[in-house]
Amino acid sequence: MTLLRFNTVDVFAEHQFGGNPLAVVHGADTLTTEQMQSIAAEFNLSETTFVLRPADPANTARIRIFTPRAELPFAGHPNVGTAYVLASEAERRKRPILDDTMKFEELSGVVAVNVLRNGAGIVGAQVAAPQQLSVGSGLAPGIVSALCGLPTASIEQSRHLPVIASAGNPFVFTQLRDRAALSAATPNQAAFEQHLPRELAAGLFLYVREPTSDPPIQARMFAPLHGIPEDPATGSGNVALIGLLAHLNSKPDLVLKARIGQGVDMGRPSLLQAMAAKRNGVVTATQVGGRCVPVMSGTLTLR
Structure with a gap:
C-alpha cells in the first residue's frame, strides 16, 4: 500500500471555485507512468502534476504533467499551481524559496517560475515559457x-x-x-x-x-x-x-x-x-x- 499526499488549487482564479482546478501529487518518485496516468484520469481535471526529486539538485523539482488521457511536455496552469503549492508549503515550514524563484525539470526543458506575493503573502505565480515562440x-x-x-x-x-x-x-x-x-x-x-x-x-x-x-x-x-x-x-x-x-x-x-x-x-x-x-x-x-x-x-x- 502506498500513501501519497495531494493538494488541489484553483489556478488563475480570483476566488475559490473559479479558474482552472489542478491536482498536485507529492512524492511521486515510485510511481510508474501508467499509475500517474490512472491517477490523472481519476482526478479528471484538465491536468494533474506529479512532484519528483530533480535530477539536478540545483533545480527545485522534477514535474510530470498529465491530462486525463496523455502526458504533456509543458503546460502553464500546472506550473503556476504547483509553484504556488510548493512555495506555500515551504513558507509554512519556515523554509521560504530563495529569491522566490523555482526551477522545474519537465519534458520540454527546465521551466522557471516566480512566486507572486502581496501584503498577505504568496498569492500566485508567474511562469516563463520554456521555449521561444x-x-x-x-x-x-x-x-x-x-x-x-x-x-x-x-x-x-x-x-x-x-x-x-x-x-x-x-x-x-x-x-x-x-x-x-x-x-x-x-x-x-x-x-x-x-x-x-x-x-x-x-x-x-x-x-x-x-x-x-x-x-x-x-x-x-x-x-x-x-x-x-x-x-x-x-x-x-x-x-x-x-x-x-x-x-x-x-x-x-x-x-x-x-x-x-x-x-x-x-x-x-x-x-x-x-x-x-x-x-x-x-x-x-x-x-x-x-x-x-x-x-x-x-x-x-x-x-
Missing part, C-alpha cells in the same frame, strides 16, 4: 469551422489565418469576429479526430479582442482528444498567444502585456496576465501568471 503551418478556416461548429464568416482573417503556434505546447490559434461567436463555439470531437490529431496540436485556441472591455482579450480552448472538452484557463496557450500577438505587431521592439479572460462561458471565470518581449523583430521571451486559491488537501491510497 515558434509559428508553424496554417489551418484552413473551413477546418476550424468544423472543429468548433461556427460558420467561416465568424473567423476573423484580417490579421492572421488560423495558425499553429507554440511556446512549449502547440495550439491552433484562431481569432473570431466578436464575443457572440466565441460564446457560440462548440467542440466537435469527430472533426478533431479527423483534422487535429494530438501529435499536430494540443487543441484549438479561440480568442476575440475587444479593446474597450476588461479584460480586452477573451479566449476559449478545446482539447477533446486530451479528455478536455473545454479548458477553464490555458497557461501554455495564453503564453503562446501573447507571443503570437507580439510577432504580428509591426513594431520591431516592444514589450506587450495583456489581461486575458478565459472560462467565462463554462462558469469558471479565469484571469491571466501575459507578457511578451520582442527585440529586432524576434519574440525573445514570453510569460504568463496569475493568482491561485487553495481548495483541498488529502491522501491518495494506492493498493
